[in-house]
Amino acid sequence: RALRADLEEALEHEELVLHHQPIVDLVTGSIVSFEALLRWRHPRRGLLMPGEFVPLAEESDLILSIGRWALREACRHAAAWQRSGAHGAGVTVSVNLSARQFQHPGLVGEVEAALGAAGLDPHHLTLELTESLLMQDGEVTRSRLAALQALGVSLALDDFGTGYSSLSYLRRFAIDVLKIDRSFLDEVPGNPQDEAVVRAIVDLGSTLDLQLVAEGVETGEQAAALAELGCPFGQGYHFARPVPVEDAMALVALPP
Numbered sequence: 001r002a003l004r005a006d007l008e009e010a011l012e013h014e015e016l017v018l019h020h021q022p023i024v025d026l027v028t029g030s031i032v033s034f035e036a037l038l039r040w041r042h043p044r045r046g047l048l049m050p051g052e053f054v055p056l057a058e059e060s061d062l063i064l065s066i067g068r069w070a071l072r073e074a075c076r077h078a079a080a081w082q083r084s085g086a087h088g089a090g091v092t093v094s095v096n097l098s099a100r101q102f103q104h105p106g107l108v109g110e111v112e113a114a115l116g117a118a119g120l121d122p123h124h125l126t127l128e129l130t131e132s133l134l135m136q137d138g139e140v141t142r143s144r145l146a147a148l149q150a151l152g153v154s155l156a157l158d159d160f161g162t163g164y165s166s167l168s169y170l171r172r173f174a175i176d177v178l179k180i181d182r183s184f185l186d187e188v189p190g191n192p193q194d195e196a197v198v199r200a201i202v203d204l205g206s207t208l209d210l211q212l213v214a215e216g217v218e219t220g221e222q223a224a225a226l227a228e229l230g231c232p233f234g235q236g237y238h239f240a241r242p243v244p245v246e247d248a249m250a251l252v253a254l255p256p
């Protein structure tokens, strides 16, 4: 049986779940956000990662229904964190958007509906976009980004530095957060050139008043070096792997 046929039924069979990976303050170590990452509990193949099924979903409108579900689920989770106590209040959720979702004219209304259904303050939701997504039609892109920001949600540029003409996008579009791609951290600390590149991205971010998140932080040495280079936030296996929502809830219930 083809994976695509299974995927068409995955939502109604409640086989999709969101795992959450913490984004932490590199100075205090406290959790400021979680990135929601899709997982598919396939009845025969076991737990599948997004790389194994998101591209398939993106070939058709399936990504629209899956994306809509993920958005509503993530907002529900974030609303529960807000209610969980002193530390959970303020912890935001970041949701990845595919190009097809972003181009879908219903997106802004669906984001608003997901926030409303969950009772989530829009300031607690960040949408992660990629550079390739921003390469589409300029005017449509610009007005959709503006409409999302008018709702009060934040916009993050994912995998920053791996696409091209990154800088022109930053100038043209109102982005709130840069997520520095993990490929820049491979030799940080240790390689002066790589350190200089990270420092340049940090300076650019500060100049443009953007928040910065370093992705793929795998060691304590990397976390310390990033803090030293002025990067305020990090995400990666050094802090935690993506975990089920119950575990995320337990993390925010801990004292900071």
Ligand code: G
Pocket (backbone or CB within 6 Å): 036, 037, 038, 049, 050, 051, 054, 067, 070, 095, 096, 097, 098, 242
């Ligand atoms: O967890 P993992 O590293 O395998 O995730 C890889 C990629 O899968 C993410 O960078 C993201 O692009 C995509 N992805 C994960 N969750 C979602 C989701 O909820 N919606 C969309 N559209 N893409 C997702």
Ligand code: G
Pocket (backbone or CB within 6 Å): 021, 037, 096, 128, 158, 159, 182, 215, 216, 217, 218, 235, 236, 237, 238, 242
């Ligand atoms: O949205 P994006 O493609 O950036 O998703 C982040 C992906 O990176 C997730 O699939 C997550 O599982 C993966 N990831 C998160 N932390 C680390 C890390 O420390 N090292 C590596 N190699 N991958 C990570």
Ligand code: MN
Pocket (backbone or CB within 6 Å): 035, 096, 128, 158
């Ligand atoms: Mn992401």
Ligand code: NA
Pocket (backbone or CB within 6 Å): 158, 159, 160, 179, 181, 215
């Ligand atoms: Na990324």
